[in-house]
Amino acid sequence: KIKEHIAQVEAFTAATKEEVEDFRIKYLGSKGLLKEFFSEFKNVANDQKKEFGQVVNTLKNAAQEKVDILKDTLENKEESKGVYGDLSRPGASIELGSRHPISIVKNKITEVFSNIGFNVSEGPEIEDDWHNFTALNLPEYHPARDMQDTFFIQTDPDVLLRTHTSSVQVRYMENNQPPIRTISPGRVYRNEAISARAHCFFHQVEGLYVDKGVSFADLKQTLQYFTTEMFGKSKIRLRPSYFPFTEPSAEVDVYWGLETEIDHKITKGTGWLEIMGCGMVDPNVLKNCGIDPEIYSGFAFGMGIDRIAMLLNQIPDIRMMSENDVRFLEQFKSTY
Numbered sequence: 001k002i003k004e005h006i007a008q009v010e011a012f013t014a015a016t017k018e019e020v021e022d023f024r025i026k027y028l029g030s031k032g033l034l035k036e037f038f039s040e041f042k043n044v045a046n047d048q049k050k051e052f053g054q055v056v057n058t059l060k061n062a063a064q065e066k067v068d069i070l071k072d073t074l075e076n077k078e079e080s081k082g083v084y085g086d087l088s089r090p091g092a093s094i095e096l097g098s099r100h101p102i103s104i105v106k107n108k109i110t111e112v113f114s115n116i117g118f119n120v121s122e123g124p125e126i127e128d129d130w131h132n133f134t135a136l137n138l139p140e141y142h143p144a145r146d147m148q149d150t151f152f153i154q155t156d157p158d159v160l161l162r163t164h165t166s167s168v169q170v171r172y173m174e175n176n177q178p179p180i181r182t183i184s185p186g187r188v189y190r191n192e193a194i195s196a197r198a199h200c201f202f203h204q205v206e207g208l209y210v211d212k213g214v215s216f217a218d219l220k221q222t223l224q225y226f227t228t229e230m231f232g233k234s235k236i237r238l239r240p241s242y243f244p245f246t247e248p249s250a251e252v253d254v255y256w257g258l259e260t261e262i263d264h265k266i267t268k269g270t271g272w273l274e275i276m277g278c279g280m281v282d283p284n285v286l287k288n289c290g291i292d293p294e295i296y297s298g299f300a301f302g303m304g305i306d307r308i309a310m311l312l313n314q315i316p317d318i319r320m321m322s323e324n325d326v327r328f329l330e331q332f333k334s335t336y
């Protein structure tokens, strides 16, 4: 009778975990068949005890093994169901990153100028005295050097973090003859107290146009074109100013009272706002860079990207733009 059970146990299969559990209770449960067989042991004749014991043990091992194997295979099946089960389920969505507001504004500015033939030039953030100051008509001990609080890495000879990307324009003129139309976007550094309005680094785009017969009228028209493309219908005004590397020099204000559209977002302005410095390149600067000022003239301009990004996006604190808080960054979706 027990041998029959062994055969049954070995042939047993199950489709569900419940069937396996019923099978386990039937054989191995506390009131199961094995319990019963073991309790019969004392009634078995002495000369048959050995064989009886062996057969019951075989049954027990077979039942236990069967339960283990069936449980295992059923569990595996369930797991794979989780992975392959419902093939019509939508896939996990791919998170797309967003561009940084400074990159968005930089890319827009770059596009506006490349549409009128400006190329993009870049240079090192660690500069020497010549490219950041001296070539730009700021000789040693020139008081205007104090306008830009400089981070020095080394003195004598001076190695420093560039305070403006005008240094890139010097490098460009040293290596290229007119006609020159180039803009230089990049990060610049100034030793200023960090606050909501100022940081020890920020970003600029500076532009340079050198050719025969370039006039102040060309500068003004270029700036009018730029502000219209950048901010929508807009008014600008030029205020006389001073930079050592341009003569004459001016500060450019844009009237922010109009509605401004950048990247499908409308921003309502608040009046005249200073957005950049500009002027006619000083003949000394051209000479310093190997361009003959008797033949060529040019204009230059420079603007801060961070300020513009803050205005356009109503960002209240410049520090937010370098804290890498994803909740801040993911708000900027752009095609630029």
Ligand code: PHE
Residues within 6 Å of the ligand: 163, 164, 165, 166, 206, 243, 246, 277, 278, 279, 300, 301, 302, 303
């Ligand atoms: N380099 C100036 C600055 O950083 C900006 C500027 C560029 C002004 C070119 C005039 C001409 O403030």
